[in-house]
Amino acid sequence: MNRRRLGQQAEEMAVCFLEARNFRVLERNYYSPYGEIDIIAQDGEVVVFIEVKSCRTATFGDPAGWINRRKQRRLVLTAQVYLQKTGFDNLCRFDAVVVNYLNTEPKITHYKDAFLPEYE
DSSP states (O other): OOOHHHHHHHHHHHHHHHHHHHOEEEEEEEETEEEOOOEEEEETTTTEEEEEESSSSSTTGGGGGOOHHHHHHHHHHHHHHHHHHHHEEEEEEEEEEEEEOSSSOOEEEEEEEEEOOOOO
């Protein structure tokens, strides 16, 4: 399976995983001039911006660690665009969902508050 298809499959699995835990998906693949957010959902009153990562090997470590400062900044800027556009003034957080394909059955791990935004 190619990387793009693997990523799409991981996002589908993440959506099912989140919905089973009573998240309400608001947007998928939300784009702004700063970048893309894979999933925007609501967890109770909290708006959650979710980055989905997938891996087939442990060579490069935990995929949640792949969300570097540059990516975090782009996610925060995109989230700000979304919040301004929609008028949401709810609390928000940034999560990561990792789909690990190392074994025969994919393993999904949800990291709440995967990072805290840095404001300048």
